[in-house]
Amino acid sequence: MTTPAPAAAAVPGTLGVAVVGYSFMGKAHSNAWRNVNAFYPTPRVTQQLLVGRDATQVDDAAARFGWAESSTDWREMLERDDIHIVDICAPGHLHAELAIAALEADKHVIVEKPLANSVAEAELMVAAAVAARSRGVQSMVGFNYRRLPALALARTLISDGRVGDVRQIRVSYLQDWLADERAAMSWRLRKASAGSGALGDLASHAVDQVAFLLGDPVASVSGTVNTFVTERPGPAGLEQVTVDDAAWATLRLASGAVASLEVSRFATGRKNSLQIEIYGSRGGLRFDLEHLNELQYFDSGTPAELQGYSKILVTEPSHPYLGAWWPAGHTLGWDHTFTSQAADFLTAIDSGTPTSPSFEDGLATQRVLAAVEASAAQAGTAVAPA
16 A cells, blocks of 8 residues: 655655655654755655555654655565665564565665674675675665764774774673563564564674774674563563573674673663773773763873873864764764765765675674674583582
């Protein structure tokens, strides 16, 4: 079923966009497509089609988010000449089928992270992306935190040698929305739909940031996971939780650097805290998503009596991504990352340049997550009694 809104028709010369999913991520991506042409000199886009399972809800979301039409049949968009970009914000178990079908239909595809629910699915998606790329069709995985100006600046400082040789990196991503054991069951707590819990939801961002900031492949992994609440109230009574609530890992990188990782949806009092600490031979960097316009920088070359972490307010037009937005000193928010992400994808489509992060990058992250799960499946060494 397709329901046209009052102002429907696609505009000639623009790229028509379809988003699959209208909930949390669908809303964030819809906001990005609505705003991208107002801030970035990219190809023009039309918010053509919003796709979802529930006809009433997707109609309502389409009207609220600015879409010309809504539909409950995702296969319809594959046949339409006015749909050029497919943006997949559906649960993870649908990513592979949707993305492969869209790529084979020569639609440019962006997929929310993590790329898939398994390495096998991700490999199939990469194969489809490689084949489509030979026909000029682009694909990208949506790790939006790469578009945070502070983290993009951190990457530049690292690559410019401002912190020297990186030896250690600590990454934690902590939330508390499941800390209440009475919180209801959802698709994110079922392995069949989500693939994993905090591991795929949060650790995927953490692992991608290690790759993004350092450009240093993960060589080996040691990890563990835990489920603190094993049952949740669902529509038909208590249901078994089949994913992890938290995960911990040590990542040894190809360069010899070591990254420690901790993610949890049970960290009471932490709302959305992605914290990154980088320690190098010449300095250090610190970042917290709950203070996303700030980057802490330590320069060991400073005289001892003046040493200490300094706060960089990352709001200057010369900082990454800021030139598209507001005057100096005016901060950005979480939602701006999706608009900048859409702009980068449109630029890649227009220029034919490689996307970042690519499906191959998404597969690399998927392999690390799988290694954490494999390590966790092995019993740890018991501590001898006193």
